[in-house]
Amino acid sequence: xxxxxxxxxxxxxxxxxxxxxxxxxxxxxxxxxxxxxxxxxxxxxxxxxxxxxxxxxxxxxxxxxxxxxxxxxxxxxxxxxxxxxxxxxxxxxxxxxxxxxxxxxxxxxxxxxxxxxxxxxxxxxxxxxxxxxxxxxxxxxxxxxxxxxxxxxxxxxxxxxxxxxxxxxxxxxxxxxxxxxxxxxxxxxxxxxxxxxxxxxxxxxxxxxxxxxxxxxxxxxxxxxxxxxxxxxxxxxxxxxxxxxxxxxxxxxxxxxxxxxxxxxxxxxxxxxxxxxxxxxxxxxxxxxxxxxxxxxxxxxxxxxxxxxxxxxxxxxxxxxxxxxxxxxxxxxxxxxxxxxxxxxxxxxxxxxxxxxxxxxxxxxxxxxxxxxxxxxxxxxxxxxxx
Ligand SMILES: Nc1ncnc2c1ncn2[C@@H]1O[C@H](COP(=O)(O)OP(=O)(O)OP(=O)(O)O)[C@@H](O)[C@H]1O
Numbered sequence: 001x002x003x004x005x006x007x008x009x010x011x012x013x014x015x016x017x018x019x020x021x022x023x024x025x026x027x028x029x030x031x032x033x034x035x036x037x038x039x040x041x042x043x044x045x046x047x048x049x050x051x052x053x054x055x056x057x058x059x060x061x062x063x064x065x066x067x068x069x070x071x072x073x074x075x076x077x078x079x080x081x082x083x084x085x086x087x088x089x090x091x092x093x094x095x096x097x098x099x100x101x102x103x104x105x106x107x108x109x110x111x112x113x114x115x116x117x118x119x120x121x122x123x124x125x126x127x128x129x130x131x132x133x134x135x136x137x138x139x140x141x142x143x144x145x146x147x148x149x150x151x152x153x154x155x156x157x158x159x160x161x162x163x164x165x166x167x168x169x170x171x172x173x174x175x176x177x178x179x180x181x182x183x184x185x186x187x188x189x190x191x192x193x194x195x196x197x198x199x200x201x202x203x204x205x206x207x208x209x210x211x212x213x214x215x216x217x218x219x220x221x222x223x224x225x226x227x228x229x230x231x232x233x234x235x236x237x238x239x240x241x242x243x244x245x246x247x248x249x250x251x252x253x254x255x256x257x258x259x260x261x262x263x264x265x266x267x268x269x270x271x272x273x274x275x276x277x278x279x280x281x282x283x284x285x286x287x288x289x290x291x292x293x294x295x296x297x298x299x300x301x302x303x304x305x306x307x308x309x310x311x312x313x314x315x316x317x318x319x320x321x322x323x324x325x326x327x328x329x330x331x332x333x334x335x336x337x338x339x340x341x342x343x344x345x346x347x348x349x350x351x352x353x354x355x356x357x358x359x360x361x362x363x364x365x366x367x368x369x370x371x372x373x374x375x376x377x378x379x380x381x382x383x384x385x386x387x
Contacts, residue, residue, distance in 0.1 A: 006361055010118075019037040038109045042204055042236045043071035043094055048103030050089055050260075065088040065260045065289055067103070070252050071253075076230050076237045078247040078268070080283055081257035087240040090257065091206055095127045095239065096120045108203060119367035125153065128197030132209035134189040136181040136196075142168070144175040146195045153200065167195040171225060188220035194225060198235075205229070211246055217276055219243075223250050248272060248347050256280045273317050274379050289343030289354030292383060297354065300384035308385040309358040311340065315379040316353035325378065326357070335359045358386055 004365060037044055049107050065087045071077045079087050089219040092098040093105050096112045105112050112123055143164060150160045171191035181189055190210060197205055207226070211219040227250045230237050241247060247254055254272070255265035258279040264271055275281045275290075284292045292300070292311075296387045300311060313326065329335045337357035344353040361369060370380045 022232070037070065038106060040069040040072060042073045042108055043238060044106040045069040045071070045090070045093070045103070046106070047102040048093065048100045048105060050086075050093065051101045063091075063260055064100075067257075067260075067262055068116065069255050069265070070263060071238050072324045074230070074234050075252045076227070076239065076250050077253040077255070078251035079238070079240045079255050080242065080244065080247055082279070082283070083242070085257045086260045087257060088208065089242050091208060091238065094204075095124050095129065095191060095206060101363075103175075106297040110343060125149075125200050127204045127206060128195045128200065129206040129208065130190065130197050130210045130325035131197065132212045134181070134186075134193045136189055136192055138181050141178050141180055142173055142184070142192050145181070145192050149196060149200050155314055161199070163203050164195070164201060167198055170229075171195045178227060183220070186214050187222055188224050190218075191215065191225065192223075194229070203236065205235055205237045207241075209241055211244075212241070212243060215317055216245075219246070220249075236384055244272075244284055248287065248345075252348060256283065269317070269350050269352070272347045273352050282375055286344050289341070292356065293341045296383075296386065299386045301386070302384060305387065307360075308387055309338070309360050311383045311386055312370075313354065313381045313383055314355045314357065314373060315381075316355070317350070317377070317379070322338070325355075325373070325376070328372075329359075329369065332372060335369065356383065361373065 022291070045067050048064055048067040049062065052061040052063060054060040067090065069090075071081075078269055089098060093100055094107060094112075095104075096115070100113060107123055108126070110123065112120060128259060137148070147160050148163050148166060150163060153355060155163070164266070165174070165177075169286050171194055173188060173191050173195065176184065176188065181192070181317065184192065205226075210226075211222050214222060223246060226237060229235050230250075239246070239251070252267045253266065254268045255262050256271070256277060256279055257263070258277070261355065263277040264280045271280065273282060275284050281290070296311065301308070303308065316325070326339075328336060329337060337359040339355065340358055341356040342354055344351070347354060366382075373380050
């Protein structure tokens, strides 16, 4: 980053409340034609594997296998996966806390695996991190917690104060500067964590389950803050989480990791609106409209019988979300579908709806109907058959 985060923070404070638009779009716009992958992406993980060697008490563990992941500059990118999938190991490779067994981990054009301990420390200083349990020092005030990384970096008292006051303004804690962590709510503690992570003016913010310990309302306000920091400071954020709501609300891109491998990745909207891999589907089963209602599930079969009805999920995305599609099916095909479930939602800021319908149709007719819907930009999926 050429201008300092502090300068940008001051700017942020003055323009507070102004919307900056879609960060992914901004990131795309800033990517020049013909740019190298290193210029486009702040983090590049190429063919990375990580094996924890065997010890006397346990065999070797392959935590990551042939991972390829690019984190676009200015984006919010999320890594999701079940417990033990390898998320923490992956994020620890980025700040050099773990070394890959093979492959390349490039941060801002530098292969961190090739750095000396001293150079690695400098790279780490350019990466902020926030944690699930905040990791604040209980004996230090809010101000002194945020000041800690700057004290370690050897800044003078006055410089530290000049940097921290706008940061506390930014996270909405200026009036709490002399409070101790025990006097703060969970959300306020995480705001201190965010201010501390930003103190060294990082180019990348790593977030390790930062909202997992917070209630939904507080989660929402912390996510809004992260989103604003991303949008208005242009700070790239790489987060790991098991909370799909978090990804849905703020991530531009998502990678799904399962047993040490990335099984699906892409734009959040694309992956969440039409998940392909069984692991992604399972992770997303709590998202409205993704799961079949219990009464449908109980009667669903894989193969059609003579009188059975086809159960189909229709995904409505973007401009097609508001089309009167059921009326079209009736007029075009004489089909009057039963509605068995559905939901309207927003993913990465874009409207998205699902409708589960059933209707009688032979294979040929079904193909025609699906083509009709596909021509209108709708994605269909046959879930099974009911009597
Ligand atoms: N230092 C280590 N030594 C040996 N095995 C390890 C070590 N760290 C992680 N592992 C193993 O690597 C695999 C991936 O662990 P990791 O912590 O990255 O998963 P995770 O997706 O972050 O899980 P969680 O969501 O539960 O934190 C697991 O099988 C874990 O037991």
